[in-house]
Amino acid sequence: MSKIHRNGFLALAVSSALGLSSFAQADVLIGVAGPMTGANAAFGEQFWRGASQAAEDINAAGGVNGEKIKLIRADDACEPKQAVAVANRLVDSDKVVGVVGHFCSSSTIPASEVYDEAGIISITPGSTNPQVTERGFNAEFRMCGRDDQQGIVAGDYIVDQLKAQKVAIIHDKDTYGQGLADATRAQLNKRGVKEVLYEGLTRGEKDFNALVTKVRSSGAEVVYFGGLHAEAGPLVRQMREQGVTAKFVSGDGIVTDELVTTAGGAQYVNGVLMTFGADPRLLPDGKAVIEKFRANGYEPEGYTLYSYASVQALAAAFNGAGSTDGEEAAEWLKQNSVKTVMGEKSWDQKGDLKVSDYVMYQWGPDGKYKQL
Known part of the structure; x- marks a missing residue:
C-alpha cells in the first residue's frame, strides 16, 4: 500500500472514530511556499499575488467540491533548511492538502520529500532543475519547464x-x-x-x-x-x-x-x-485575469500567472478526483488536461509538462x- 493511501485510510479511521463525516471539512488548505523575504522576495510576491487571485476567483465560482480554498503563506527565503522546516509546518501544523511551491530548486527538492512522505500533492510554478521530477515521487508536479x-x-x-x-x-x-x-x-x-x-x-x-x-x-x-x-x-x-x-x-x-x-x-x-x-500575458486565455491584476495596479510579471495556473491545476485535480487525497488528485492530473490562464496544460507520469515553451x-x- 502506498504512503498516500495509508495516510488516507488513517484519516478516514480517525474521522470515523470521532463520529465525523469524512466530508466535513471547512476549507481546502493550500500552502504557498517561496521566498517571501530576503534577496529573492520579488518571486515570493509573484507567487502570493498569483495564488491569491486564483483562490479568490475559484472560490467565487463555487470553490473545490463545494468548499473554499484558504491559502497559507510560507516563507522559505530560498534557504533549503528553512524550506524543510516550512514544509514540516505546512504538513503537521497547518494540515494543508496541497502546496504551490517552492521557487528555488534547492528548496523544492528537500521540501518535496516532506510532502511525498505525507501524501500531499505539490506543484512548483518555478523550479526548473530536472531532479525535481526525476525522483519517482507520485504527486510532485511543475508548471514550468526544465533546465x-x-x-x-x-x-x-x-x-x-x-x-x-x-x-x-x-x-x-x-x-x-x-x-x-x-x-x-x-x-x-x-x-x-x-x-x-x-x-x-x-x-x-x-x-x-x-x-x-x-x-x-x-x-x-x-x-x-x-x-x-x-x-x-x-x-x-x-x-x-x-x-x-x-x-x-x-x-x-x-x-x-x-x-x-x-x-x-x-x-x-x-x-x-x-x-x-x-509570455502568458500575450495569450487570450488569461486576458480577463490580467486585466483584473492591472486594474488593481499590479503588472502580473514573471511567475504571477504560473502561480495562478498552479492553483487552478490543484483545484481541477481535487474537483476531478472528488477528493483532496494527494494520490487520487495526482493520478487525475496525469490523466487529464487543465484549462489555465496560461492555456491548456497536461502532464506526463513524472509530473513534467508535456509541452515546454x-x-x-x-x-x-x-x-x-x-x-x-
Missing part, C-alpha cells in the same frame, strides 16, 4: 543568433544556477563551442570586479549567467562599468523588474537576454523585458 530544455534554447540562440565563439559561463554554485549553467554549457559544447571561462560566484556577494577582470581577459563575446537577479544585476553593472561589452545572457531566474534595481538602473540591463516560457526575451532601455 535541460531551457539550456538547449539558450545554447542554440548563442550559437545561431549571436554567432558567438567565445563564451564565458558563470554560475552561483546553487542547484538551480549551476544546473542551468551546466545545461547551457552542454548544449554549447554539443554545438562545437567550448567555453573560454567557467567560474562560480557566491550568493549574496556584490563585488564582482575580480571576476569581471577574468571575463575581460578571456575575450568573451557572450557571458552566460546561471543564477538569480540579486547577483545578475551587480554583475552586469560592473561589467559595463569596466568596459566589458559582451552580451549578457541568463535564464528565468532574473524575470523580475527587481533586476533593474539590483543593477542600479535601466541603462545597465538594456540589451540583456534571458530565456523564459512564452522556452523562448528568448530582451530587456530594453525602459527597464522592461519583451519576448523576441
